[in-house]
Every structure is written in C-alpha cells, then in structure tokens.
Amino acid sequence: MPASPHFADVSSGYLPSIEAKLQEYCQFDLHCPEVLGAAIRHSLLAPGKRLRPLLTLMAAEACGSDPGVALPAACAVEMVHAYSLVHDDLPAMDDDDLRRGRPTCHKVYGEANAILAGDALLTLAFEVLARDVSPPKAAVRCCQLLARGAGASGMVGGQVDDLEAETQENWGASELENIHRRKTGAMLEVSLLLGGTVADADEKELAALGRYGRSLGLAFQVVDDLLDHLGDEAALGKRTGKDTERGKLTYPGLLGVEASQQKASDLVAEAIEAAKEFGGRAEALVSLAQFVLQRKR
Numbered sequence: 495m496p497a498s499p500h501f502a503d504v505s506s507g508y509l510p511s512i513e514a515k516l517q518e519y520c521q522f523d524l525h526c527p528e529v530l531g532a533a534i535r536h537s538l539l540a541p542g543k544r545l546r547p548l549l550t551l552m553a554a555e556a557c558g559s560d561p562g563v564a565l566p567a568a569c570a571v572e573m574v575h576a577y578s579l580v581h582d583d584l585p586a587m588d589d590d591d592l593r594r595g596r597p598t599c600h601k602v603y604g605e606a607n608a609i610l611a612g613d614a615l616l617t618l619a620f621e622v623l624a625r626d627v628s629p630p631k632a633a634v635r636c637c638q639l640l641a642r643g644a645g646a647s648g649m650v651g652g653q654v655d656d657l658e659a660e661t662q663e664n665w666g667a668s669e670l671e672n673i674h675r676r677k678t679g680a681m682l683e684v685s686l687l688l689g690g691t692v693a694d695a696d697e698k699e700l701a702a703l704g705r706y707g708r709s710l711g712l713a714f715q716v717v718d719d720l721l722d723h724l725g726d727e728a729a730l731g732k733r734t735g736k737d738t739e740r741g742k743l744t745y746p747g748l749l750g751v752e753a754s755q756q757k758a759s760d761l762v763a764e765a766i767e768a769a770k771e772f773g774g775r776a777e778a779l780v781s782l783a784q785f786v787l788q789r790k791r
C-alpha cells in the first residue's frame with residue numbers, strides 16, 4: 495500500500511474547526527463549579543489526535559455534505575471519547591498517571607472530580623446532539639446511535655469484558671476480536687454513522703460507512719496493541735508495556751508481531767475498499783485509514 499505522507503495536510507483542513515468548536519463547548523456558564531470546568535477542559539482540550547471527530551466530518555463530506563454541518567456531532571463523539579479515557583485512567587480501571595502527554599485527570603483534580611468530569615462530558619455530548627443537530631429527526635437518530643455505540647452493548651460492555659479477560663486464561667482470538675469490536679470499534683463506527691446521518695446519507699452509503707468503520711476500528715486496535723507492545727512512551731504520551739505486564743489478551747501476544755502487522759494491513763485494505771463506494775469524495779477517509787496503519791502515537 496502506498497505511504498500516506500499527506501495525512502497531516504489532509505487533517506489540517508479539518509482540525510482548526512474541531513478545536514475551535516470544542517473550545518466553544520467548554521465555555522460553561524456560571525452554574526458550573528470552577529474545578530469541574532477546569533477538569534473537563536484539561537481532558538477534552540488536551541492534544542488528542544481527534545480521529546473520531548475527523549471521521550465524522552470526513553464521513554459527512556463523503557456523503558456529499560459540507561463537513562462544517564457535522565461539527566456538533568463530531569464534538570459530541572470526542573466528548574464521549576474523552577470521558578472514556580478519564581474513567582479508563584482511574585485507579586479502579588487502568589490506573590494511569592499519564593494521558594495525552596499530561597498527568598491524568600484524577601492526578602490533577604482528584605478521583606471524585608475526575609469521575610464527575612467524565613459524567614459531565616458524557617451528558618454534555620447528548621445535550622449538544624439534541625440542541626445543535628438539525629433537523630430534529632437527525633438529532634434523535636444521532637442520540638440513539640451514540641448511546642448504542644457508547645453503552646452496554648458497545649464501548650462499556652467491551653470494557654467490562656476487557657477487564658474480565660485478565661482472569662480468563664482460555665480466551666483467544668475470537669474473544670479478543672469481540673472485545674475490541676465493542677470497546678474501541680463501536681465508537682469509531684458510530685463516529686462515521688453520525689457524519690452520514692447529518693449528511694442525510696442513504697442506506698447504501700450508511701452501510702459502506704459501517705463496513706469502513708468496522709474494519710478501521712479493528713485495525714486501530716491491532717495497531718494500538720502493537721504500539722503498546724513495541725512501546726515508545728514519549729511518542730504515545732502514555733505508559734507502554736502495561737498490557738503485557740498485566741498478562742492481557744493482545745494481538746501481538748496471541749498472533750506475534752508480524753502476523754499482527756499483516757492483520758492490521760489487511761483490515762486497512764478492507765476499509766479502503768469500502769470507501770471506494772464514495773469515489774473521489776472519500777480521499778480523506780482513505781488517507782486517514784493509511785494513517786491508522788502507520789501511526790506512531
């Protein structure tokens with residue numbers, strides 16, 4: 495597959511509007527306690543890659559819409575993602591000190607405030623969708639899709655099984671795939687479906703976005719496991735090697751490094767194939783898929 499030197503250029507066309515809108519949504523009125531606003535801003539405005547909001551804008555564009563129309567939905571997805579990272583870093587879960595190159599939310603603001611900042615980010619996402627997506631029918635559909643992707647049968651359920659996997663010695667490749675399709679993949683897929691929904695995509699387009707998202711979501715996780723295994727903490731902005739330390743089920747652990755790299759490459763090729771449905775309008779989605787394979791953070 496050809497290299498993707500252009501992803502930085504491609505994404506720079508979308509990122510400033512995402513950052514500006516996230517900033518705008520962090521201007522709370524006087525009813526928000528100062529420490530809560532600070533904890534939310536610490537987590538949401540930290541330098542993440544913004545892959546999920548990028549997917550939302552790029553999906554809307556692939557379906558023929560102005561990507562700007564998808565900004566509220568894109569920010570809502572990033573809010574849910576930020577909440578999941580804050581909660582995942584807590585001592586009761588992954589117990590991490592570093593995230594996005596900064597001290598984790600609970601390290602700076604304490605555990606109770608970190609839990610509450612996560613709760614507030616999750617609820618803010620649905621406020622944004624309900625208020626800022628139009629027409630109302632699209633807003634309702636976006637709320638439903640995001641709730642399903644983030645909830646018990648999606649990200650939260652995947653996280654529960656991921657924690658459970660630490661004590662299940664006979665779980666293998668199919669259990670691992672099942673975990674990651676929900677824990678990580680569901681949110682990546684829903685990011686695309688929200689973009690398609692605000693662009694009023696037809697069934698065929700939504701199905702192609704779903705195929706792209708499912709393949710990309712799993713590829714993203716295989717690469718995430720590889721990055722944790724091969725470990726460059728400075729580039730990643732978080733601790734590495736933790737999965738192996740805890741005896742977690744991972745792709746390099748199960749398949750080895752080379753077969754995992756091949757699996758990620760095959761999945762990205764599948765995603766790119768699905769994006770062909772959109773012809774030239776999916777150039778950005780193709781570039782993002784190549785970036786996922788080559789990313790170092």
Ligand code: GRG
Nearest residue numbers: 542543544545578581582594649650653678718
């Ligand atoms: C706590 C309900 C709950 C769920 C947590 C998303 C998640 C589920 C846990 C995060 C732990 C983790 C490192 C998962 C691997 C894949 C992943 C989601 C990585 C972080 O996403 P990136 O790389 O991060 O897109 P940035 O910081 O760039 O946004």
